[in-house]
Amino acid sequence: MAWIMKLWNVEVFVLGSLAFQIILATVGNKRKYKSGLGIRFIIWFAYSMADWTATIALGKLSQIATQENSSNIYPNDVLKALWAAVLLLHLGGPDTITAYASQDADLWYRHLLGLLVHLAMVIYILVNCSTGYWVSIVLLLSGIIKYGERTWALSYRNNENTKTSMISYNDRHFLSFQTQMEEATFIMKSYDMFQCYKHYIADYVSTITEYEISIIQEYSGDSKKLFELMEFELEFMYDVLYTKIPIICTRTGAIFRALSFIFTVTGLVGFSIAPKDHYANVDVVSTYLLLVGAVFLEVYAVTLLIYSNWGILWMIKHCENGIVGQVLPSLAKKSVDHWKRWSNSVAQFDLLEFCFYEEDLSRGRTTMRSRLLNLFSRAKLFQNINKYQCLKYENNLSEFRRMMLQELQATIGQLDSTLSGTPSFWQTIQRLRSTEWPNKLSLVPDFLKTKIDVLATTGREIGKLVLKIAANFTMKGDVALQRYDCESDLRSSINKDFDESIIIWHIATYICYYDAGILIPDPDDQSRKETSKLVSEYMMYLLVFYPNLIRVRAANFIFDQICSELTDIIHVEADNGPETSQSRQDRLCNTLLNGKYDDWLPSKPTLKDSIDLASILKAKYPTKVWKIINGVWMEKLMYAANQCQVDHHAQLLRKGGELLTLVWVLICHSSLSEKRNKMQQQLDQYLEHGQH
Known part of the structure; x- marks a missing residue:
């Protein structure tokens, strides 16, 4: 191994960087719905090694650039400058995993500093090695875009405009008349609920409209659909926290992605048609591998984007187009019916069965494997290893969903009456109408105006009441x-x-x-x-x-x-x-x-x-x-x-998801549904009283 490292010192690190990028691109998104230790280790190792390998490779390339005189550049050094540009593209990372943990987003400014430092290194290498080779310049532009996307994606969570939505009223209105778009409509509704709550933002108080209330009310009697709705919400949350996909679906992101793709393909074509007689065969093969790998990663990313829920949302905005309108129903149906959004399994640990297992170990009734693992546990090397032997997983959750929703609705109905400090609905409306909602609807009939007035002005109050119910949920x-x-x-x-x-x-x-x-x-x-x-x-x-x-x-x-x-x-x-x-x-x-x-x-x-x-x-x-x-x-x-803290829920999303997080979202939904029923009754009483 040592002689390989000595002979192909830079090549090993450069091609290793490509290998880690391919692993992350193809496997990185699987942690969303796989909870096994194996997949988590592979992703952790590849993520940890990817940046390190690319940085080491850049360091070695900069050493080569320093050793060579700019007036006496060897042909192979031109290719090494091209490699430096591709490494900058690698440092941008794949779309499927921008952040390993949710805390990475809080350190986005470090990645911005890393972008500047690595960019300076690449420019230094290009200046000293490439003599203006245009393919290197084109690939450098692609690398800047990719690395910039990563920094932008990390800052997106902290700086996100909470009022921005991909879906407009016209999009919802159009879909409401398309009977074959049931699954697409469902995905759109889950996105609207995600936009409404933004659970990943601690203490976020949403402005809840009648539309969001109607969504929860629609599915409040169907536990299967309600849980599916929440699963889609959490998938959107995962994408915002850990991937680039949300920013790629913006207008600016789409433009930059198109430019990056064009530059990368241009780099491959440019190198293919350029004369290569004066380059070493090993370097030519390595360069082809890098460029073909870069194009593959771009094509793979676009394919994943099309098949993602964010791609489906983009299609919803353009579903009046004939081709998009034909493709959208089948993609949306596959997303709802077949694609996994979390592990859909619940870990089980039985205390008494564990005690039986310990007794069996003491009497030698277990397998040889269990006895060997027990030795590690007794030696304090892996203290929980015996407990892991007793872990089971339950995948059939249909009855749980039904019972959970039934009990939660009953519990919140009782809990709602304990919020004695909450002002009455009547008092809330009177205060809001007199201070916060100017009467601008002069052309609307008085009765309809009153109803619009009430519904529009209490949206944020409903959101606060929902959070208050959740905050007071301290019963055990x-x-x-x-x-x-x-x-x-x-x-x-x-x-x-x-x-x-x-x-x-x-x-x-x-x-x-x-x-x-x-x-x-x-x-x-x-x-x-x-x-x-x-x-x-x-x-x-x-x-x-x-x-x-x-x-x-x-x-x-x-x-x-x-x-x-x-x-x-x-x-x-x-x-x-x-x-x-x-x-x-x-x-x-x-x-x-x-x-x-x-x-x-x-x-x-x-x-x-x-x-x-x-x-x-x-x-x-x-x-x-x-x-x-x-x-x-x-x-x-x-x-x-x-x-459970919001950050812990966010961390669980990258470990296959947890039932605990689904219940966390369900509490808010059911609180909203219960408040809607009570407030609708009070609204009817108020309107009836106002007419007399």
């Missing part, structure tokens, strides 16, 4: 307990610290799930049972692997303590318990409920509270067990989503 199960009249018996289980409360309800859910004596009186109770288990194990996953997301501090200590207590019980039962036809889950649940270990429990308060909770649910609320458990878990999930 209280609303569900009130709804099912069990607050007095169960309140102590939710008044604990959030991490301890999660563990208590997780163990109680496990016991109830495997207890055959609990009735399922309602057809929906079976769905509630499975959904409760899913959310319970997902919350345990967050507690164990991402405690910072849900803002708990002592999670590891409590988890280790309860694991030790449960493992001791499992170990004793395995030694003394007779073999029966029951599964070990059933035996453990029966053991915990029949009081066999009551003498141990006073010194184990968390485990005692878990068993007491399961006993109370079974004894006092036999017909409402799964209604209560499901309601509490949904509320805890909503609380966790609301507690």
Whole structure:
């Protein structure tokens, strides 16, 4: 390897830079919907190495330029100057991954400084090596545009004009009459909701119009479509945070992209027709690889843009064109029906199954692979490796979506009444009409004018009320307990610290799930049972692997303590318990409920509270067990989503997405839908009162 580096020193770095660019262009966007460690490592490695490799190559080329006298330039040095221009293009990066993390956007000025420094290096190399070779100049212009796009994209999030939208009223109006454009209309509506909320901006208060309200109202009864709408919103958010695509779709961005493409193709054609007899064959082949690779990356980027949702939005603006109008429906249908927007999987971690796994490890009942991994865990090299062995993933979320929306709407309906500090709708309208909305609609009939007046002036107030509902969403199960009249018996289980409360309800859910004596009186109770288990194990996953997301501090200590207590019980039962036809889950649940270990429990308060909770649910609320458990878990999930910081949600988008982020968006949507219903009733009363 050393002799290759010595012989092809610069070539290795230049071609390596091209290889990393191709990897990032083809794989970079997959992290949006793939959560595996393998794909994340590949992208991290390629992203980390890409700029470093290109910078090292530029440094070596500048050394060559320094060593040569400008009046005595060797032919091969002309090609190396051309390589420098292509490396500047590489430093611009592919469209699919402009930023690795959301914090990169806050440091865009560093990239601007990097652009100036690298540009100075390339100009220095060209001046000393190329003797005015025009192909190098053309490629330099393309590189400046590409690097400038990267800096612009990084600054876009911080400097974005929040009032700018790709879609106009005329575009919406035209699509509303196109029956074959249902999917395109859906994508357009998701973009409008994304523009309305801009979730990636902390504390952003939107001006919500009747149009946005009607979108949520339209899908509020269809959990599948509502979740799809939010998935599209989060995909738009991902693109703004991590890619160049949003700026390429602007008029200025499209012009620069066209120029960059023309310059790159011109560079390839110019080099192809130029005489190359005086160049070394190795350098000619390397140059062809660089130029063909650059053109390939440009063509690939344009293709991805056409097939992206941003490309579909551009087509919506031009759908009256015959060709665009024919292509748009099929592309939009593929986007809605087939293209993945997030991993669509929910991680599951079962505390008691982990304890069974630990017991199996201690008795040598696991595979050789598990025992080897356990050695690393015991040696403190990878402390969580045993926990990763117990991770599962659930991909069927249809029932969860339905139950989540049902519980959320009920919860927000109750929560809305707690906002006693919010001024009444009537007072809000009177204040706004007298101070903020001049009467300029003299030609409109009085009754219609009043309705337009009310709807137009309260848009921002609705946005503030929605955020106020979200900000006050600090309940961890209280609303569900009130709804099912069990607050007095169960309140102590939710008044604990959030991490301890999660563990208590997780163990109680496990016991109830495997207890055959609990009735399922309602057809929906079976769905509630499975959904409760899913959310319970997902919350345990967050507690164990991402405690910072849900803002708990002592999670590891409590988890280790309860694991030790449960493992001791499992170990004793395995030694003394007779073999029966029951599964070990059933035996453990029966053991915990029949009081066999009551003498141990006073010194184990968390485990005692878990068993007491399961006993109370079974004894006092036999017909409402799964209604209560499901309601509490949904509320805890909503609380966790609301507690998670905006930046953490943004980071989760680049890891395949998380259910937590979808719930975070859903809270705002359902808050808006609930407020719309209440405010429409008050509006009708107000208008009726105003006519008399």
